[in-house]
Amino acid sequence: MIIMDDKYKSFPYEEYKEHNRKLQNEMKKLGLDALLLSTPENIYYSTGYRSWYTSSLFRPVYVLVPQEGDPAIVLRILEKSTVKFTSWTPNIYCWGTPSRNLGKLDAKDPVDAIQKIIKDLAPNTKTIGLEAGDGLQYFWSLSLLKDIIDSLPNISFVDGSKAIQFARMIKTPWEIERIRYVCKVTENAIYDTAKNIIPGISTEKDVSKGIAKRMAEGGVDKISYLTVTSGEMKYTTFNTYATDRVIQEGDLVLVDISGHIDGYASDLTRVFYMGNLAPQSEYLDMATVAYNSVVAGQSNMKPGIKVSDINKIMEGYISNTKYKDYLVHSSGHSIGLNVVEFPTINDDTHTLLEPNMVFAIEQGVYPFKKEEGAEHIYLSFRYEDEVLVTETGAEWITGPGKPLYDMNDLKKM
Known part of the structure; x- marks a missing residue:
């Protein structure tokens, strides 16, 4: 249940809905079933989550935007409270070190989390767009991207840059x-x-x-x-x-x-x-x-x-x-x-x-x-x-x- 209180959110709830409406419209034009976002700016745009944590190069954060419904965010459990504080998305998939007993973990690592998101929110996914074109970049390690792609052999990964670029091009x-x-x-x-x-x-x-x-x-x-x-x-x-x-x-x-x-x-x-x-x-x-x-x-x-x-x-x-x-x-x-x-x-x-x-x-x-x-x-x-x-x-x-x-x-x- 989302509490509709934007006092501490990065932007109003209506702004969050409009960002994702534009993203999903552009995804449909490109034939993308989902869009995998990794850069801090695109994560912020789609969810409202904004934290210095995304500047770390060793703690991957992802957002998967399905063609319908709310996006899902993947990150370590220590940042779950910050997501709830700043973001509107209800779909938070956390991973971390089990021995620390920091709370319920949704996945063992980012690869596992993305598989579970697809199963839960977009089971018919055939094509996932990436930030792969000029003007954008994939933010985390290429070895981790390879692991994600290899773990989903029945899904095609393509350049989805235009979806995020055209959504962000027209300002609210x-x-x-x-x-x-x-x-x-x-x-x-x-x-x-x-x-x-x-x-x-x-x-x-x-x-x-x-x-x-x-x-x-x-x-x-x-x-x-x-x-x-x-x-x-x-x-x-x-x-x-x-x-x-x-x-x-x-x-x-x-x-x-x-x-x-x-x-x-x-x-x-x-x-x-x-x-x-x-x-x-x-x-x-x-x-x-x-x-x-x-x-x-x-x-x-x-x-x-x-x-x-x-x-x-x-x-x-x-x-x-x-x-x-x-x-x-x-x-x-x-x-x-x-x-x-x-x-x-x-x-x-x-x-x-x-x-x-x-x-x-x-x-x-x-x-x-x-x-x-x-x-x-x-x-x-x-x-x-x-x-x-x-x-x-x-x-x-x-x-x-x-x-x-x-x-x-x-x-x-």
């Missing part, structure tokens, strides 16, 4: 609200920290610590990354973490930041010019081109447009400027429980935009020495914001800010 109103919240917290933390950078004194780590502190104060409970890039030696890097380097007057400081609240992620990039004088006109030109590329993408987003067409528009904007040779990456990605989700914005993604998709759209201009290649990038101008596809177009979740912030801008904030 509750999910959108979580994304709005974490994005606003992240955006404020970036600006409030940037105002406190003192050239000649502040280090990159001071910037990352300041952003992290302010994000935590705003409710962020997980940080995916805090990348801070300053100075010519680091402009060539895209995703490096902060160092002890002291930020100097005249430096560009690029921050690319992601945090999570209730599982849902933000992803924003801003560039700050740390000079007392106005930035060079070429700096502003390059930053403006990157920024306008993102604005062009947002202004052309609407239901029915191919994701690949948005990439062509964004890349095309830069390609039609004098900085065309400094276009080095595609234009962003969907965002949700993972920072980077399906679909990604590139020329090969022909998925149609639909209302309630959420994207982090980004582009940049990265001048480099042509005779030496992109490993010799000497400046970095990137802009990134979150966008929600609506019934008629797209709206900004964050920003739009400025292409390039200087110290006078920061003083006015």
Whole structure:
């Protein structure tokens, strides 16, 4: 008997039902009788179970989603109370060490548990989908997966990635609200920290610590990354973490930041010019081109447009400027429980935009020495914001800010 009390649950009961309704609809389209989920984000999405325990690489946790009814979760008995506390699923199959006498065990190990779930909840299962495609991953050991497959010789295991990807692709109103919240917290933390950078004194780590502190104060409970890039030696890097380097007057400081609240992620990039004088006109030109590329993408987003067409528009904007040779990456990605989700914005993604998709759209201009290649990038101008596809177009979740912030801008904030 489930007590319908969401006080301590990860999300409301209606959200749980909607997630699984979408999952099961996509499973039916693919002809999947069941879907085996192993990554923490997909386990959370389907059940509500969220715990640091899933970060352990030695204690397997699985969810099996049948084509009808509630999903079932498999894990060690010590976590049973956490599942009951955070999740709505009534189907909990526990294994553990019998000699510890920690309670009734449903199975001797994960393989045994999955066999019992199929027998109990989906006895006619012929095909099970796995997280096997691009953008997803099987989380536990391959030897354990082999044991599971070998134990079920009459069942076919296939790639079920599209079921989970398409279910998660369209966000619910509750999910959108979580994304709005974490994005606003992240955006404020970036600006409030940037105002406190003192050239000649502040280090990159001071910037990352300041952003992290302010994000935590705003409710962020997980940080995916805090990348801070300053100075010519680091402009060539895209995703490096902060160092002890002291930020100097005249430096560009690029921050690319992601945090999570209730599982849902933000992803924003801003560039700050740390000079007392106005930035060079070429700096502003390059930053403006990157920024306008993102604005062009947002202004052309609407239901029915191919994701690949948005990439062509964004890349095309830069390609039609004098900085065309400094276009080095595609234009962003969907965002949700993972920072980077399906679909990604590139020329090969022909998925149609639909209302309630959420994207982090980004582009940049990265001048480099042509005779030496992109490993010799000497400046970095990137802009990134979150966008929600609506019934008629797209709206900004964050920003739009400025292409390039200087110290006078920061003083006015």
